Amino acid sequence: MDIQLKKGFLEILVLASLKNEDSYGYRIIQDVSEIMEISESTLYPILKRLEAQDFVTTYSTEYNSRLRKYYKITKLGLQKIRESESDFLEIKKIYDYILK
Amino acid sequence: MNKYEFLYKLNKNLDSFKSSDRDEITHYYDELIQDAVDNGENEDAFIDRLGSVETIIRTIKKDDTFVTNVKEKKDFELRKVFSATSKLVGYAIFVFVIIVIGSIAFSFVTSGASLLVVGTTRMIIGIKNSVSSMTLIMYAGNIFLGIGLLLLGASGFWWLIKQSKDKLEKLLEWIQKTLDKRGE
Numbered sequence: 439m440d441i442q443l444k445k446g447f448l449e450i451l452v453l454a455s456l457k458n459e460d461s462y463g464y465r466i467i468q469d470v471s472e473i474m475e476i477s478e479s480t481l482y483p484i485l486k487r488l489e490a491q492d493f494v495t496t497y498s499t500e501y502n503s504r505l506r507k508y509y510k511i512t513k514l515g516l517q518k519i520r521e522s523e524s525d526f527l528e529i530k531k532i533y534d535y536i537l538k
Numbered sequence: 539m540n541k542y543e544f545l546y547k548l549n550k551n552l553d554s555f556k557s558s559d560r561d562e563i564t565h566y567y568d569e570l571i572q573d574a575v576d577n578g579e580n581e582d583a584f585i586d587r588l589g590s591v592e593t594i595i596r597t598i599k600k601d602d603t604f605v606t607n608v609k610e611k612k613d614f615e616l617r618k619v620f621s622a623t624s625k626l627v628g629y630a631i632f633v634f635v636i637i638v639i640g641s642i643a644f645s646f647v648t649s650g651a652s653l654l655v656v657g658t659t660r661m662i663i664g665i666k667n668s669v670s671s672m673t674l675i676m677y678a679g680n681i682f683l684g685i686g687l688l689l690l691g692a693s694g695f696w697w698l699i700k701q702s703k704d705k706l707e708k709l710l711e712w713i714q715k716t717l718d719k720r721g722e
Binding site: 462463464465467477478479480482483486487490491502504505506507 | 563565566567569570572573574576577587588589593594597598600601604605608609
């Protein structure tokens with residue numbers, strides 16, 4: 439898939455993986471990679487982007503006597519997911535035209 | 539390469555980053571490797587899969603401008619909120635001053651008018667009853683004091699109207715603009 443397209447989708451996919459419960463780096467990669475290929479090094483900038491835009495917040499919790507960083511989706515993040523639903527209709531229209 | 543070698547190399551190559559970012563990135567990879575190992579993956583194989591430290595750093599740097607831009611935009615919005623707040627405080631003080639000056643002007647006008655009326659009436663009655671000139675001078679003083687207060691109060695009102703007309707128009711305009719922005 440086109441890199442730019444993929445980047446946009448990955449942001450939403452990571453948000454979607456946090457929709458039901460808070461998650462951490464390794465598990466986010468596992469969840470998202472079921473749908474789209476994502477590497478460890480690409481996830482980090484995506485998480486930073488989401489954090490900068492206030493779509494996620496972070497907190498650290500002890501796990502196996504070490505600290506694990508969890509990501510939590512914010513109201514803004516949930517709103518972003520809803521916005522992407524309307525993007526879907528537009529994308530569909532575009533592809534209906536392309537594949538005509 | 540084992541975990542310690544990898545993290546050491548990563549940390550060393552992050553020397554152009556802020557120390558907080560450096561710690562955060564190192565911690566991110568440390569956590570990933572530990573989670574992978576806990577999940578039954580082979581440490582060396584997982585680290586191989588992460589790719590070279592150089593590529594990792596290049597990926598982060600490519601995205602740096604985006605994060606900085608978002609932060610700058612946020613600062614700008616914060617400044618806008620501050621300027622709106624200070625404007626609001628300014629208007630609150632202005633309204634307070636208007637009320638104070640307005641009531642002072644009002645009391646000047648009323649007391650001036652009553653002094654004028656009382657002085658004039660007493661003067662007329664006094665002249666009819668041919669009272670002493672000293673008393674008449676006192677009544678005349680009453681009248682002049684009344685006129686003075688009246689003029690002072692009236693000029694206060696005049697100033698107030700002149701000032702607030704301009705400010706009120708600005709205030710209304712500003713409220714309108716703010717509402718328009720909300721609606722966008």
